[in-house]
Amino acid sequence: MSIEVDRAACTGCGRCADICPGSLLALDESGAAFIARPERCWGCASCVKECAAQAIALYLGEDIGGLGGRLTVRRDGPLLHWAVRLAGGETKVITVDGRDANRY
Amino acid sequence: MQEQGHNKMTPVSALRTCRVETDLLIIGGGTAGCFAALTFCKHSKGSVLIAEKADIRRSGCLAAGVNALNAYIAPGKAPQSYVDYARADAEGIVRGDLLLTMSEGLNEAAAELERLGLVILKDAGGGYAMRGERNVKINGENIKPLLAEAVRRHPQIRVLNHVNVTDLTLRDGAVRGAAAIDVRQPVFYEIAARAVLCATGGASGLYRPNNPGFSRHKMWYPPFNTGAGYAMGIRAGAEMTSLEMRFVALRCKGTIAPTGTLAQGVGARQVNARGEVYEGRYGLSTSQRLLGTVTENAEGRGPCCLRTAGITKGQSDDLLRAYLNMAPSQTLRWVESGRTPDVADVPIEGTEPYIVGGHTAAGYWVSTARETTLPGLYAAGDAAGGCPQKYVTGACVEGAIAARAAARALAETAGQQGGAETAPPAQSALAEAEGFLRRGQSGEQTDALEEEMQSVMDEYAGGIGQGYQCHAEGLAEADGKIRALEARAGGLGAADMQGLTWIYELRDRLTLCRSLIAHLAARRETRWPGFVRRADYPAKDDAFLLYVNSRMQGGEVSILHRPLVGEAETYEH
Missing domain, CATH: 3.50.50.60 (FAD/NAD(P)-binding domain)
Structure with missing residues (x-):
């Protein structure tokens, strides 16, 4: 369970470093975000949601059966478009409307 | 601002x-x-x-x-x-x-x-x-x-x-x-x-977690909640209550995601490996729901699941969205495995204990x-x-x-x-902080001591590895080992503020462990068998219809028994 940063996509805004509840993200000397201790990540996805560039993806560690999928999210007003990029390259999108309550 | x-x-x-x-x-x-x-x-x-x-x-x-x-x-x-x-x-x-x-x-x-x-x-x-x-x-x-x-x-x-x-x-x-x-x-x-x-x-991270490897922080409660609030009060002499009433959550295996949405939302029942619905045999209180799963596993009828297979595709899609709003890792698991809840039951397990x-x-x-x-x-x-x-x-x-x-x-x-x-x-607090910094980075020692603490608590104070069971002799052993770890933690060093923070987190967890062990030892009965079982006192004993409270004085935890505040009564200091 952890996150990875796409350094090419990272804009260096530092918002992920501010929001991480474990203060696990920082900016390196080139100004890109990095996580020095990925095993300390809780998997709350706060940074994933905070990143406007969709440069941060959540993944499941292989020790808990992770299969290489990467979860990112794009915010569009009240809509959150979550995308799972599977290891094989296919992407599945699930849209959640923030105005809708959970029904379960 | x-x-x-x-x-x-x-x-x-x-x-x-x-x-x-x-x-x-x-x-x-x-x-x-x-x-x-x-x-x-x-x-x-x-x-x-x-x-x-x-x-x-x-x-x-x-x-x-x-x-x-x-x-x-x-x-x-x-x-x-x-x-x-x-x-x-x-x-x-x-x-x-x-x-x-x-x-x-x-x-x-x-x-x-x-x-x-x-x-x-x-x-x-x-x-x-x-x-x-x-x-x-x-x-x-x-x-x-x-x-x-x-x-x-x-x-x-x-x-x-x-x-x-x-x-x-x-x-x-x-x-x-x-x-x-x-x-x-x-x-x-x-x-x-x-x-x-x-x-x-509250406090996570006192006990060895479900996934002790790379995903060690994939736990129910935030790994960043270290019991600091309890620990600072304990050190200052505040009275604490009922620490022995630990919480163990029933969660989705691996991702440690919530199960209530499945149980209450789509009526998923607890089933064992034989396909038997077992939840009715143990009762439906929070502790009993967990006890059922622990017992089924211990007696060789695991793995246990929440039976979701057979729900509609629409329900399944709604669950995928619902989990994105609270535990996105579970939705990621369902999507990347293709085993969505309409086609496969969801494996469940009990977590390590939290306060x-x-x-x-x-x-x-x-x-x-x-x-x-x-x-x-x-x-x-x-x-x-x-x-x-x-x-x-x-x-x-x-x-x-x-x-x-x-x-x-x-x-x-x-x-x-x-x-x-x-x-x-x-x-004195400033001097302590600067002392840790003066010693400089002590490698992975903070992590190692934390792992040792979790191992001690797991083995001697009723963690997952012992099926949440403990006894007086083991708890005495745990207390000695935690005291030794406290002494070693005092000599740790940090090179930066994050390393210093992690030392304080370890210190606070060790402080809380000391009090927790004393509480577990003091309640000589088994009242919430899902949360903790005293192997030496396996039955509920109504002589313990009382509060187990504690105060730390001069570095030692002293236990107080207080009578229950009765129905319609009020307690004030």
Whole structure:
């Protein structure tokens, strides 16, 4: 369970470093975000949601059966478009409307 | 107003001291802390300072979101019904007075959250749609950002994000402030306050977790909630209650995601490897639901699952969306494996034990106004004991009760000297912090000691590895080993503020372990077999229909037995 940063996509805004509840993200000397201790990540996805560039993806560690999928999210007003990029390259999108309550 | 910094890891050797004054200091800007700050400002013109280890927009156990308000009084029900439910669920070891004062405020807290922007599902009549008798369904993905925004807009409230309180500071036995470190900048804070509210949350990470490898922090409760609030109180001599009522959560295997949405939302039953529904054999209390799964596994009928296979594709798609709002890792698991809940049952397991006063009765021993036994210190939410099953709304109510009490106390002492002039000295805390930094980076030693602590607790104090069982001899062994670890932790070193923070987290967990072990040893019966079983006292013994409380004095934990506060009775200090 952890996150990875796409350094090419990272804009260096530092918002992920501010929001991480474990203060696990920082900016390196080139100004890109990095996580020095990925095993300390809780998997709350706060940074994933905070990143406007969709440069941060959540993944499941292989020790808990992770299969290489990467979860990112794009915010569009009240809509959150979550995308799972599977290891094989296919992407599945699930849209959640923030105005809708959970029904379960 | 919020203060932001840059996150640069810089080697540190000395700390700059920053002195801050406030009327009310709130330690921890989670749900209880934010709600307390907003409530205080309705009753006082005084200043509020929230000291938060992370950023209040995504801190505490609701960082990822939440899908239901699990404490709500349904139309036609009385607050007393919630008291009765929680009392039965905890086998009698609760404070009815605390539960009632909480229950009376639950619905107003839900209404206030809705006013702040929380989306709550409505029924055809415009009322809240209920999930069972006590739960309302919400979209709580943004519950922390909503609370944080209300706090940010309030001119009386100042937020110090990324500031970790390490110790309470006292004068003449009363709490008058706190010592803190910035988790990123080389700054030491000496905070002077006329009243202090501990709202830090509870404790994870005391025991070896379900997934001890790379995904060791993929746990139920935030790995960043380290029991600091309890530990700072324990060290200052506060009385604590019911720490032995640990909480063990029933969760989705691997991702440690919630199961309530599956059990209550789509009626998924607990089934063993033979396909037998077993949940009815053990009872349906929180502890019994867990006990069933643990027992089925121990007796060779695992793995256990929640039976979801056969639900409709529409229900499955709704579940995928619901989990994105609170535990996105579970949705990722379903999607990447292709084993969505309509086609495959969901494997479940019990977690390692946590100390968390929002679910069980563990925490500070408080009055109905949520005053701790230390004058000037209040507690609310997961930090406060005696009042289980608080969940989100209950944490809000406790924050509000404490805030109103603090506002009253400050009004009564208005005009008396306060603030920096009477700030108690925090030099010893500064010297300790600089001592850790002077020693410099001690490699992976902090991590290693934490792993050793979790191993000791697992093996000798009833962790997953022992099926949550412990006994007197093992607990005595655990106490000796934790004391030895405390001594070794005192010699750790850090090169930067993050390393220093991790040393304090270990220190606080070790402090709490000492008290927890004493509580486990003192309750010589098995009252909540799902949460903890005494192998040497395997039966419930009504001689223990009492509170096990404790205080640390001179480095030793002393146990007090207090009689139960009876129905319709009230306890005050």
